[in-house]
Amino acid sequence: MMKKSGSIIEAVAGAVIFVIGLVLCFHNYVQKGNTAYAVSLLVAIAGVIVLIAGICNIVSKGERKPVDTKVLAQAALCAALCYVGATFIKIDVPVGTEKTMFHFGNVFCVLAALLIGGAWGGLAGAVGMTISDLTTAYVTSAPKTFILKLCIGLIVGFVAHKLFHLSKDHSAKYVTVATIVSSVCGMAFNIVADPVVGYFYKSYLLGVPQDLAKALAKIGAITTSVNAVIAVIVATIIYLALRPVMKKTGMLREL
Known part of the structure; x- marks a missing residue:
């Protein structure tokens, strides 16, 4: 149960990081800050990776077998x-x-x-x-x-x-x-x-x-x-x- 809760937290954390990265992308894209935009893009991608990891763990627990x-x-x-x-x-x-x-x-x-x-x-x-x-x-x-x-x-x-x-x-x-x-x-x-x-x-x-x-x-x-x-x-x-x-x-x- 604790592992599943950890997976949910991981997925939520990934979603939050992803949203933060998107917000920064929007801001830096509008402001034409190319370097800052590149950094915020990496943040968004990192959020996606964490989100995927969390979802993978949730799915694998639901299927009761490793992915x-x-x-x-x-x-x-x-x-x-x-x-x-x-x-x-x-x-x-x-x-x-x-x-x-x-x-x-x-x-x-x-x-x-x-x-x-x-x-x-x-x-x-x-x-x-x-x-x-x-x-x-x-x-x-x-x-x-x-x-x-x-x-x-x-x-x-x-x-x-x-x-x-x-x-x-x-x-x-x-x-x-x-x-x-x-x-x-x-x-x-x-x-x-x-x-x-x-x-x-x-x-x-x-x-x-x-x-x-x-x-x-x-x-x-x-x-x-x-x-x-x-x-x-x-x-x-x-x-x-x-x-x-x-x-x-x-x-x-x-x-």
């Missing part, structure tokens, strides 16, 4: 893919002084949840795309990104593995339907939540003028919808291609 190193490696790989998808495979769309984008980050977030479960997949997407925001012009969107991508992973993972039990043996048709439905559920949430949360986040927390925030929300709804369609199609294709190979080699996690 498989293969899962950690897969989660790290998925986080890296989410970072690459959001940082390099994208098209920026300027909206006044702000901007939104078409990107492939959600593809790998959904794929991660399908492959390694909602908690690990959501965490991989949240970490990968949050770091992408922190290292690009989208730094002010980092907290929103972390929460929404984590939720996407949790939703996709819940539908795929708790409702459809996707990692078990099923017919090819069943697996295909379960994969598509799970991906659609996660992306449907994002289509609604991203522009709505984005509007209130930018308008009331970042002080963006309401007219601009509304314009961003409307355009964001379009880009989010396109990103969702891309994520469902591409993640489904990749998962269906990887699943038999990973199952044959013992790399597919049973959930």
Whole structure:
């Protein structure tokens, strides 16, 4: 019991450090303090690492067995893919002084949840795309990104593995339907939540003028919808291609 409490404290401490790092990032980004921004970025990343360590311990206690190193490696790989998808495979769309984008980050977030479960997949997407925001012009969107991508992973993972039990043996048709439905559920949430949360986040927390925030929300709804369609199609294709190979080699996690 004491070990579990320690893990929770570790996770909370990581979250606090992460938030402090984000606040410092915002301040130094606005003030154009490049050196201070680099330091605050390291603080935020350190917070993410501590947070992940705490969550790993909590998850491992919940599963009553040590966390498989293969899962950690897969989660790290998925986080890296989410970072690459959001940082390099994208098209920026300027909206006044702000901007939104078409990107492939959600593809790998959904794929991660399908492959390694909602908690690990959501965490991989949240970490990968949050770091992408922190290292690009989208730094002010980092907290929103972390929460929404984590939720996407949790939703996709819940539908795929708790409702459809996707990692078990099923017919090819069943697996295909379960994969598509799970991906659609996660992306449907994002289509609604991203522009709505984005509007209130930018308008009331970042002080963006309401007219601009509304314009961003409307355009964001379009880009989010396109990103969702891309994520469902591409993640489904990749998962269906990887699943038999990973199952044959013992790399597919049973959930």
